[in-house]
Each structure stands twice: as structure tokens, then as C-alpha cells.
Amino acid sequence: MITRNIIALSVFVATFTIATEQDDQFEENDALISQHMAIDFAKVQSQSNTNDTSEVTQWGSLTLLDANVGAGESATLPWYSGHLPGGFRMPTPVVVLRGKQPGPTVCLTAAIHGDEINGVEIARRVVQNLNAEEIKGTIISVPVVNMDGLWRKDRYMADRRDLNRAFPGEIDGTxxxxxxxxxxxxxxxxxxxxxxxxxxxxxxxxxxxxRADLTIEDVADIAKQFGAISVLQSIAPVGSLRGAATAAGIPTVVMEVGGPYTVDLALVETAVKALRSYLSAIEMLPRSFFWSSPQPVFYASQWVRSRDGGILINKVKLGQQVNKGQLLATISNPITDQEESIVAPFNAVVLGRAQDQFVSAGYAVFNLGERRSIEDLEQQGQELKAKAVVKNVEQLGLNTELIEEQTKSTSSSIATDATKSTN
Ligand SMILES: [Zn+2]
Incomplete structure (x- = not known):
């Protein structure tokens, strides 16, 4: 069971990650937010514990969103997120397949960022040919979480906030x-x-x-089961659904596919294969799904940024293997006509890249992956977390005694985790 200390620790760590992960946006009051989040995580955890014991029932219908979905049935249920003024109600569809036989409940969420639509199509294709009569367990899919953002082709909510920095949320919050x-x-x-x-x-x-935090055993366990997909060690950003759900005892991974605004069918199909591999590996699908090269490849990743900025022209493709010193892109200054070359700092795979566009100085252009063993990544993640605790305690302006206390408790929890992983 996750203790409040570990939850608080993960919040400190996540605050550090916000400075390093590209998907993140800084908030002025991050430190204060993280203090509040520690309390909220504890609240959610205790609710989750209560649910664990009260919901142990025989396999049958699932009660969700005030509806019953019988075993062997599928349904599309309306979810009302309750943020619209009285009188305005817009249902968000939730697709449910309740298997005839018992099994785990796997959830899919997409378009928490309204401009990221590959996931919407992936979620549709994954459940498309599944028959609730034939599966074990339950699939709950929310193909469009941020309906506001989808209509506006916008990452954010109507209040200009990032929904994926607001979890687990507050009943009377923003x-x-x-x-x-x-x-x-x-x-x-x-x-x-x-x-x-x-x-x-x-x-x-x-x-x-x-993207998975491989230092968490339950998360590492599921990350290994998606077949031949790249797995990046990544600590969840503060307020992300991934971080909040994992802290509440629901191991969560993020699947990143392609870019915003458009649908890339080839990448979508790869993602669908990976998800079917997962459902098959945990024996939810009636037939085994085989992928020709079933092993995941684990990476440590590092962003490469522009020095001066200008017009970016890529010289390498997504997924391409590159050698140290290889030209990755040029950036030309439209006024001075000077040209900057971006070269690979190490042998790597291009896991992410900026599309050809105007970039500012310091813009994250390439996310390069270096192949590692899962054990290496676990150790690296633990070390990063230990450093992050000290850094964040300093940033919060806490006194030295507290820093030492926090460092000690971090060391002991790392020792415990290391013991666990080797046994
Ligand atoms: Zn996103």
C-alpha cells in the first residue's frame, strides 16, 4: 500500500520533472501547488482504499456513471464533467465493454489535450472489433476527455489551464x-x-x-507487456493523470503517438498493435495477439535544444538511428543569414522531433533515446528522485534540518525499493 510519505515524495519529484519534461508548462506557484497536491493525493488514496473493500462483489454487471452494464454487454455512457453553467449540459461519451468472464479493468483515456487526436482514433480502433461476450474483464474508454479543447483544436481547457496538470483535482477548484x-x-x-x-x-x-516510471514496480510490470514498442523512463509531471492515478494505486503509462492536430495512420496502427498486445498479455482477449518482434526496447532520453533559433529544417526522420556527430537539422536565421547545425551528441534513436517551423533560441528540437537495460533505468530514476527531493526542499525554502530529514527518508525508501527489485 502506498504510504502518504511516498505520495508526498512523488509530488516533490514530479515538481522537479516539470522543469525537464517538454510537455510541461510552468505555473508561478508550483511549489504551493505541490504542497496542496500532497494533501490531495492522501485524500484520494484513502477514498481509493475504501472503494477497494466496498466493491468486492461477484462478477456481474458494472455500475458506472449511474448505469448498469451487464456481463457480456457493451454501452456508451454519458459523463457530465459538471463544469458548464446550470442548464448547459454536454455529455462526454464513455465506451464500456463488460466482459462475460471476470478479469481486470483496463482504462483508456485520449485527448486530455484537445489538439492530440491520434489517441482518439487509437481508442476507437482498439475497441472496434471487440465483442464484450468474448473478452475477460472490462474495458473503459474515454476517447475525448477534453471536449472543450477538441472543438477548438486546443491543448488547453476553456480556462486556459492544462487539464493534465490538474489531477486528481478538487471538487470546488478551478x-x-x-x-x-x-x-x-x-x-x-x-x-x-x-x-x-x-x-x-x-x-x-x-x-x-x-512513458513509464520504471522505478515503480507495478508500472514497470505493465510497461513490459506492450510488445515491440519503445519505453522511456519518465517520472510523471505533477498534476498529471499518470502521476495521480499511479499514486492512487492504479499503475498508469502514457502512450505518445505522432504530433498534434493531425492523424498519422501508420503510427496509429502501431499503437493499436501495442495496446492489443497488452490486452492479450493480460489474457483479456479471446485469441492471443502475436507481434513479430515482441520485446520492448528501453531508453533513457535527452532533449537537444536550438542554440540561436530561426527556421528549422530537419535532416533526419522520426525513429531513425543516428550516429554521434551526425547532422540532425539546420536552423537558419532569417535576418543575419547565419546557419546553425544541430548534431547528435551520442549514438541514438530519434524518439521525438520538432516539425519544420520557426523555433526560438533554446527550443527543444530533438528527443534522442539511448538504449539501456530496464535495471539501469530503474537505478537512474531512483537517483534522479533522490536529487530532486533535495532540490525541491531547497526551492520550497525549508530549513536544513528538514532537508536532512527528507534526504534520510529518501535514502531509506530507495534502499527498500532496491531490495524489493532484487528479490
Ligand atoms: Zn498531451
Whole structure:
């Protein structure tokens, strides 16, 4: 069971990650938010524990969103996130397949960022040919979480907040926080595992990849079961659905596919294969799904940024293997006519890249992956977390005694985790 200490620790760590992960946006009051989040995570955890014991019933119908879905049935249920003024109600569709036989509940969420639509199509294709009569367990899919953003082709909510920095949310918080709270309490708490579908932001694109915190045993366990997909060690950003759900005992991975605004069918199909591999690996599908090369490949990843900015022209493709020193892109200054070359700092795979566009100085252009063993990544993640705790305690302006205390408790929890993983 996750203790409050570990939950608080993960929040500290996530605050650090916000500075390093591209998908993130800084908030002025991150430190204060993270303090509040620690309390909220604890609240959600205790609710989740209560649910664990009260919901142990014989296999039969599923009660979700005030509806009953019988064993062997499928349904599309309306979810009202409750953020619109009285009199205005817009249902968000939730697709449910309740298997005839018992099994785990796997949840899919897409378009938490309204401009990321590859996931919407992936979620549709995954359930398209499935018959509830034939599956074991339950699939709950929310193909468009951020309906507001989808209509406006916009990453954010109508209140300009990032929904994926608002979890687990508050019943009386900001608009984004209320929607997050509603999704989390009404739907997510029913899941045994969760795959949250995303695409690159700001005209960036990603090869199909999982982002998973491999230092968490339950998360590492599911990340290994998607077949031949890239898996990146990644600590969840503060307020993300991935972080909040995992902290509440629901191991979650993010699947990144392609770029925003458009649909890339080849990448979508790869992602669908990976998801079917997962459902098959946990024995939910009637027939085994085989992928020719079933092993995942694990990566540590690093962003390469522009020095001066200008017009970016890529010289390499997504997914391409590149050698140290190889030219990745040129950036030309439209005024001075000077040209900057971006070269690979190490042998790598291009896991993400900015599309050809105007970039500012310091823009994250390439996400390069270096192949590692899962054990290496677990250790690296633990070390990063230990450093992040100290850094964040300093940033919060806490006194030295507290820093030492926090460092000690981090060391002991790392020792415990290391013991666990080797046994
Ligand atoms: Zn996203």
C-alpha cells in the first residue's frame, strides 16, 4: 500500500520533472501547488482504499456513471464533467465493454489535450472489433476527455489551464481541477490499470512510445507487456493523470503517438498493435495477439535544444538511428543569414522531433533515446528522485534540518525499493 510519505515524495519529484519534461508548462506557484497536491493525493488514496473493500462483489454487471452494464454487454455512457453553467449540459461519451468472464479493468483515456487526436482514433480502433461476450474483464474508454479543447483544436481547457496538470483535482477548484476531479472519482477509480494517450505538443511529433516510471514496480510490470514498442523512463509531471492515478494505486503509462492536430495512420496502427498486445498479455482477449518482434526496447532520453533559433529544417526522420556527430537539422536565421547545425551528441534513436517551423533560441528540437537495460533505468530514476527531493526542499525554502530529514527518508525508501527489485 502506498504510504502518504511516498505520495508526498512523488509530488516533490514530479515538481522537479516539470522543469525537464517538454510537455510541461510552468505555473508561478508550483511549489504551493505541490504542497496542496500532497494533501490531495492522501485524500484520494484513502477514498481509493475504501472503494477497494466496498466493491468486492461477484462478477456481474458494472455500475458506472449511474448505469448498469451487464456481463457480456457493451454501452456508451454519458459523463457530465459538471463544469458548464446550470442548464448547459454536454455529455462526454464513455465506451464500456463488460466482459462475460471476470478479469481486470483496463482504462483508456485520449485527448486530455484537445489538439492530440491520434489517441482518439487509437481508442476507437482498439475497441472496434471487440465483442464484450468474448473478452475477460472490462474495458473503459474515454476517447475525448477534453471536449472543450477538441472543438477548438486546443491543448488547453476553456480556462486556459492544462487539464493534465490538474489531477486528481478538487471538487470546488478551478474549472480544469473540477473536470479532473469528476473524471478521477467517477471513472478512473474503477480502473486496475490505465493507458493515457497523447501526442507531441507545439508542432512536435513522437514515435510511438510509452512513458513509464520504471522505478515503480507495478508500472514497470505493465510497461513490459506492450510488445515491440519503445519505453522511456519518465517520472510523471505533477498534476498529471499518470502521476495521480499511479499514486492512487492504479499503475498508469502514457502512450505518445505522432504530433498534434493531425492523424498519422501508420503510427496509429502501431499503437493499436501495442495496446492489443497488452490486452492479450493480460489474457483479456479471446485469441492471443502475436507481434513479430515482441520485446520492448528501453531508453533513457535527452532533449537537444536550438542554440540561436530561426527556421528549422530537419535532416533526419522520426525513429531513425543516428550516429554521434551526425547532422540532425539546420536552423537558419532569417535576418543575419547565419546557419546553425544541430548534431547528435551520442549514438541514438530519434524518439521525438520538432516539425519544420520557426523555433526560438533554446527550443527543444530533438528527443534522442539511448538504449539501456530496464535495471539501469530503474537505478537512474531512483537517483534522479533522490536529487530532486533535495532540490525541491531547497526551492520550497525549508530549513536544513528538514532537508536532512527528507534526504534520510529518501535514502531509506530507495534502499527498500532496491531490495524489493532484487528479490
Ligand atoms: Zn498531451
Amino acid at each position: 474549472t480544469a481541477s473540477r473536470v479532473a476531479y469528476s473524471l478521477f472519482t467517477e471513472i478512473i477509480r474503477h480502473c486496475d490499470s490505465l493507458v493515457d494517450l497523447h501526442s507531441g505538443s507545439m508542432f512536435r511529433e513522437n514515435s510511438p512510445q510509452l
